[in-house]
Amino acid sequence: MATQDVLPAGRTEKVSLLYDPRARSIFFQLLIVALLVLGGWWIVDNTIENLRRSNIQTGFAFLRGRAGFDILTSLIPYSSDSTFGRAIVVGVLNTALVAVTGIIAATIIGFLVGIGRLSQNWLIRKLATVYVELFRNIPPLLVILFWYQGVLALLPNVRDSYSLPFSSYLNNRGFYLPMPIWGEGSWLVLAGLVLGVVFSWFVARWARARQMETGQQFPVMWTSVALVVGMPLLGFVLAGFPLTFDIPQKGTFNLTGGTNIKPEFLSLLLALSFYTAAFIAEIVRAGIMGVPRGQTEAYSALGLRSSQGLRLVIIPQAMRIIIPPLTSQYLNLTKNSSLAVAIGYPDLYAIGGTILNQTGQAIEVVVIFMCVYLSLSILTSLFMNWFNGKMALKER
Amino acid sequence: MNKAKVILGAAVLGLMAGAASADTLDDVKAKGFLQCGVNTGLAGFSSPNDKGEWTGLDVDFCRAVAAAVFGDATKVKFTPLSAKDRFTALQSGEVDILSRNTTWTINRDTALGLNFAGVTYYDGQGFMVNSKKLPGITSALQLSGAAICVQSGTTTELNLADYFKANKMEYTPVVFEKFEEANAAYDAGRCDAYTTDQSGLYAVRLQMSAPDDHVVLPEIISKEPLGPSVRQGDDKWFDIVKWTYFALLNTEEAGITQANVEEMKSTENPDLRRLLGVEADTKIGTDLGLTNDWVVNIVKGVGNYGEIFERNVGTGSPLKIARGANALWTKGGLQYGMPIR
Numbered sequence: 001m002a003t004q005d006v007l008p009a010g011r012t013e014k015v016s017l018l019y020d021p022r023a024r025s026i027f028f029q030l031l032i033v034a035l036l037v038l039g040g041w042w043i044v045d046n047t048i049e050n051l052r053r054s055n056i057q058t059g060f061a062f063l064r065g066r067a068g069f070d071i072l073t074s075l076i077p078y079s080s081d082s083t084f085g086r087a088i089v090v091g092v093l094n095t096a097l098v099a100v101t102g103i104i105a106a107t108i109i110g111f112l113v114g115i116g117r118l119s120q121n122w123l124i125r126k127l128a129t130v131y132v133e134l135f136r137n138i139p140p141l142l143v144i145l146f147w148y149q150g151v152l153a154l155l156p157n158v159r160d161s162y163s164l165p166f167s168s169y170l171n172n173r174g175f176y177l178p179m180p181i182w183g184e185g186s187w188l189v190l191a192g193l194v195l196g197v198v199f200s201w202f203v204a205r206w207a208r209a210r211q212m213e214t215g216q217q218f219p220v221m222w223t224s225v226a227l228v229v230g231m232p233l234l235g236f237v238l239a240g241f242p243l244t245f246d247i248p249q250k251g252t253f254n255l256t257g258g259t260n261i262k263p264e265f266l267s268l269l270l271a272l273s274f275y276t277a278a279f280i281a282e283i284v285r286a287g288i289m290g291v292p293r294g295q296t297e298a299y300s301a302l303g304l305r306s307s308q309g310l311r312l313v314i315i316p317q318a319m320r321i322i323i324p325p326l327t328s329q330y331l332n333l334t335k336n337s338s339l340a341v342a343i344g345y346p347d348l349y350a351i352g353g354t355i356l357n358q359t360g361q362a363i364e365v366v367v368i369f370m371c372v373y374l375s376l377s378i379l380t381s382l383f384m385n386w387f388n389g390k391m392a393l394k395e396r
Numbered sequence: 397m398n399k400a401k402v403i404l405g406a407a408v409l410g411l412m413a414g415a416a417s418a419d420t421l422d423d424v425k426a427k428g429f430l431q432c433g434v435n436t437g438l439a440g441f442s443s444p445n446d447k448g449e450w451t452g453l454d455v456d457f458c459r460a461v462a463a464a465v466f467g468d469a470t471k472v473k474f475t476p477l478s479a480k481d482r483f484t485a486l487q488s489g490e491v492d493i494l495s496r497n498t499t500w501t502i503n504r505d506t507a508l509g510l511n512f513a514g515v516t517y518y519d520g521q522g523f524m525v526n527s528k529k530l531p532g533i534t535s536a537l538q539l540s541g542a543a544i545c546v547q548s549g550t551t552t553e554l555n556l557a558d559y560f561k562a563n564k565m566e567y568t569p570v571v572f573e574k575f576e577e578a579n580a581a582y583d584a585g586r587c588d589a590y591t592t593d594q595s596g597l598y599a600v601r602l603q604m605s606a607p608d609d610h611v612v613l614p615e616i617i618s619k620e621p622l623g624p625s626v627r628q629g630d631d632k633w634f635d636i637v638k639w640t641y642f643a644l645l646n647t648e649e650a651g652i653t654q655a656n657v658e659e660m661k662s663t664e665n666p667d668l669r670r671l672l673g674v675e676a677d678t679k680i681g682t683d684l685g686l687t688n689d690w691v692v693n694i695v696k697g698v699g700n701y702g703e704i705f706e707r708n709v710g711t712g713s714p715l716k717i718a719r720g721a722n723a724l725w726t727k728g729g730l731q732y733g734m735p736i737r
Binding site for chain 1: 529541543548553554556557558560561567568569570571572573577580581584585586
């Protein structure tokens with residue numbers, strides 16, 4: 001192109017595709033996608049070919065087979081005659097149980113310790129610091145083993161159980177509690193509870209409206225507590241006290257009756273919640289310290305008490321800083337629950353491992369692992385993102 | 397034990413097995429020692445002692461084979477193997493003989509290309525309880541409602557479920573991934589009973605804080621015949637290993653021991669003269685591809701089956717296991733040596 005006409009205005013010169021940045025970027029992206037697909041296809045094809053060559057059955061048909069082994073604790077009816085599929089479900093539920101209870105416990109402990117680290121009281125501040133530094137710097141597996149072999153294993157055996165109030169017992173087989181058995185007319189109690197919650201919500205709405213109108217405050221908190229406790233009690237009285245307790249009795253080996261919380265579950269729950277609480281405490285402290293000092297002065301200037309200020313001014317702003325990292329900690333707790341295999345708590349990973357050994361269906365079992373942990377994590381994330389959206393600064 | 401991996405390994409190594417020549421006896425003689433696959437550490441069967449020497453029933457069986465081949469029981473080297481890689485090691489020719497408390501099953505005899513030479517130890521799954529804590533328990537049938545420690549992913553776990561179901565008993569399984577975890581939990585009193593192969597129970601008992609408090613219950617709920625195995629496709633080598641086992645039994649039956657084997661040579665009994673290879677023109681040893689004094693060498697090297705048993709797992713050992721099913725057939729047991737004639 002030695003001689004070139006000057007182009008009229010508004011027309012760009014046609015560049016060769018080779019030098020067009022858009023064409024190049026599309027080309028390279030397509031190339032990467034194609035390479036990824038090819039690589040994935042090669043891995044899958046290779047696996048299928050090797051399995052076929054070694055005469056290994058593939059597919060998920062094995063899940064319909066008889067499991068043949070028993071499981072320590074299960075939330076749904078399960079016996080060795082159940083299928084492998086049902087055993088997997090038992091594992092998923094056990095994982096979910098320890099994850100959900102662990103998240104609740106860790107949040108409560110974490111918030112208390114986090115606020116404790118900002119306390120005016122020297123002793124509380126130092127204790128909270130020691131707690132955080134201790135648990136944050138120990139691997140979670142060690143914390144689990146510490147609770148299982150260092151604390152719960154040292155409890156007395158069944159015959160010398162510690163007797164606790166309400167005919168509960170604590171020994172090295174776990175925690176035995178009386179099991180409430182609801183009799184005729186128990187639905188009244190449940191109905192009372194539902195009514196109590198609904199009434200509380202209405203009271204809160206009405207109180208807020210009244211405060212907007214007149215500026216007068218109403219003790220919403222105490223009213224709600226009274227309603228939520230009082231209404232079920234009223235139902236209980238109306239139904240004629242339909243409650244009996246199944247109380248643990250000493251048998252040959254064990255206490256029978258009542259309900260038994262197994263030491264495997266207890267140690268895992270305590271370990272996961274104590275370990276994760278240390279991280280949550282730091283997140284809470286960062287969140288509260290992230291609220292500018294001026295906010296404290298501002299609410300004081302408005303004449304709010306410090307408890308009101310904390311509740312209405314500081315915490316709502318701190319929550320915006322706290323929630324995103326909190327989500328990560330919840331996910332960590334869920335994934336760390338797979339360490340249960342070390343102490344014999346039958347979570348998904350432990351039961352899946354047994355099934356893998358008995359059937360040899362390694363690939364299928366690992367796929368199930370991936371899907372379940374991924375789903376649990378995504379559900380947690382979705383919920384936390386929704387919550388975060390609710391707490392976010394509303395710009396109007 | 398992950399079957400898939402084993403089969404996969406077997407398939408791969410099936411191709412390599414060509415590397416392990418078809419004449420194991422010549423290979424072993426050329427090397428100058430026998431390579432023997434044993435357990436990494438199971439008291440009484442194969443475990444290193446405080447001097448670092450391998451000891452145990454499985455170990456002594458390999459020494460007996462070495463004595464038969466070389467006339468010297470020390471010409472043997474040991475390869476400690478895990479449950480997972482034991483078959484691969486044999487198939488690939490890494491070891492000449494697998495003597496690692498391995499249960500003889502049809503799957504291993506066929507699909508995995510093994511040949512079992514005999515049953516050096518008749519075992520079965522059993523239960524152990526702490527007699528201090530549970531003085532009244534004398535039978536596994538009294539274990540209804542008990543918590544039981546067991547290792548996961550083993551046939552043990554399945555046998556346990558079947559046994560309790562068949563006897564309509566309740567139990568709480570406490571399942572651990574590793575041997576050590578299950579032992580620790582049982583010792584701490586988390587479980588009322590512990591279950592695994594009986595020989596394993598005696599070994600575990602030694603590791604408890606108070607071994608004498610624990611009793612092994614009499615019930616055996618499964619068949620676990622443990623024995624040495626070799627690769628398929630080498631009948632000569634298979635014969636040598638098989639008849640080494642029978643020679644150990646026959647010498648015990650004849651009362652030939654490590655101490656009296658030399659004076660026994662001058663016996664008048666034709667049966668014993670044939671066994672010890674001192675009969676004129678005998679060809680028993682040379683037909684096997686060995687020397688005629690092969691039985692004498694075995695007994696000189698390690699003693700007869702009874703002596704091996706008592707030394708490693710019986711009265712002369714910390715395990716104190718009774719002969720039971722492993723007694724000779726003449727004494728009501730199952731051990732029966734085919735006639736050497």
